[in-house]
Amino acid sequence: MARGHDAKSLARHFELSVHTIHERLRNARRKMAVSSSREAARLLLDREEGLGADSTPKLQGDTEMGAAPGPDRTADREEPKRASKTRPLLVWALGGVLAMTLAIVAALLMLSPSASLQSAPEAHGVESAPVASARAWLHLVDEGEWEKSWAETGEAFQAQNTAARWASLAAQVRPPLGEVVSRRLLGEEAVPGPPSGLKVVKFQSAFAHKANVIETVSLSPEEGRWKVVGYWMS
Template identity: 30%
Template sequence: MRFITAALAASLFIAAPVFAQTAPAAPASDPAIAQKEADARLAAQGWLVLLDRRDWGRSWETTSSVFRGMVPLGTWMDAVPKVREPLGAFVERKIVESAYKTTLAGQPNGEYVTVIFQSKFEKREGIEAVTTVLDRDGKWRVTGYSPPAQ
């Protein structure tokens, strides 16, 4: 299962490089950036609720246009349960940090916020990372996800 998860993380969950790029960030001193981070954190938390409910289709529908273009719905529907179900039921999570960036490796320039969570599930706990992007429609949408390591 470890190999499958690693392969999926590399090919589907395009936030894999997030950990290397997201150093602990100081709180945003610019109120506009602080608001963007707050909005992106809410989007990330809402999206994770969809995963926690096993609403795989809706979780894909609410990702960014870039994500949907890179990861077909059928691939997502097949892959995400293989990554999430071994974790067991969701127990709790808290935000550890979030960081605003305008560049992200392998992604077009834009506005990104990566949110790092300390998450606890029935069978495992660890770090979850969700990267959001300010999408074309002006909404913060998920463009990458990295589940707790297996």
């Protein structure tokens, strides 16, 4: 669909209320574990255009995580793929993935305020609670502790994924990357708008079989702790 839609035109097109459009945009940003609307739009556009090498480990299909089926892209896949040094490693939004059209992507750019990630401080100091929780959770994933890592996720995550489902998905995606070589904090940021309190933490990581991976973890405060509700690798 053509770019340039606003909330009202999207509401008319999809026969939904403007309030529903705004709510779905907010949910998309939360579930994709990003705070910047432009970043979310870029990632969704990459997905729609069929980026991602066949040799890259990926899920068996986004719709298996509760999303509605997207448009048929068979013809697009038959065309030569564009070479890109910045193509995403994979799309792994563990809190649930929303299948969205290009119209929604365009609206995401226009309707949500952009925000920049707060850079990590130069000096080595005590990490914040969200950063420490994100590191601890990623360590469980590194060690293949699927059951324990699932137990440390929040309600939004567990509502979309059972422990068995998470273990199956994680086992397909994480082991092919190999052991983690390094994981450097890029920064953390509070996500504007509801749900309140959501934090996004980003790391620049290197694995034995894949270097320069950006890991994005979203966390929500629950029961006095920070729990993971989304995970994204690019």
